[in-house]
Amino acid sequence: MPGSKRTFTYRLTPKPEDTDKVLKQAQKVLAWACDGEPRVTECSVTGESLGLVILSATVHDRDRYAAGQLMQDILNQILWGLGHPKELQLQLQSERQSPHTSRGYAHGRIKRYREPKASQPTAS
Numbered sequence: 225m226p227g228s229k230r231t232f233t234y235r236l237t238p239k240p241e242d243t244d245k246v247l248k249q250a251q252k253v254l255a256w257a258c259d260g261e262p263r264v265t266e267c268s269v270t271g272e273s274l275g276l277v278i279l280s281a282t283v284h285d286r287d288r289y290a291a292g293q294l295m296q297d298i299l300n301q302i303l304w305g306l307g308h309p310k311e312l313q314l315q316l317q318s319e320r321q322s323p324h325t326s327r328g329y330a331h332g333r334i335k336r337y338r339e340p341k342a343s344q345p346t347a348s
Contacts, residue, residue, distance in 0.1 A: 228288045231266070232295045236277040237313035242306060246277050253301045254281060263294060 238246045250269045258267040263284045271278035281298070285291040306312065 227284060227286060228291055229282060229284050230288055230291045230295075231280070231282045232292075233317040234279040234299060235271070235315040235317060236279070237275075237315075238277065238306070239312075240275065242312075243272075243275055243277065246302065246306065246312075247272050249304075250277050250279055250302045253298060254279065257281070257298050263291075264298070 236246060236250075247269065254264075254267040254269055257264040258281070264281055265284065266280070266282040268280045269277065270280075279299075279302070281295065283291040283295050285294055303312070
């Protein structure tokens with residue numbers, strides 16, 4: 225694929241004392257990512273009235289795996305320094321991806337091994 229677009233939505237349920245910290249960090253990091261990174265668009269942070277932090281961003285990258293890694297890096301920046309990271313409930317709500325079909329075999333690969341070598345005429 226020449227380019228891939230994938231929308232990620234994370235639902236974070238931090239401890240009540242960590243909610244404000246995660247919310248402010250999420251707003252700061254996503255604002256930085258959307259303004260400074262052309263591959264990240266349509267960022268939003270919602271859910272503060274419910275005690276949740278719901279992150280949403282659309283990532284454009286060379287393929288869906290690179291897009292996922294970029295979003296994982298953004299999420300790591302948001303959760304950096306959290307006092308109770310093991311107690312954070314994290315849920316990804318994203319569209320299901322199609323199976324990977326391009327394994328690289330359709331690019332002119334020719335089976336050459338185990339074929340008998342052409343016999344060369346001997347000089348006498």
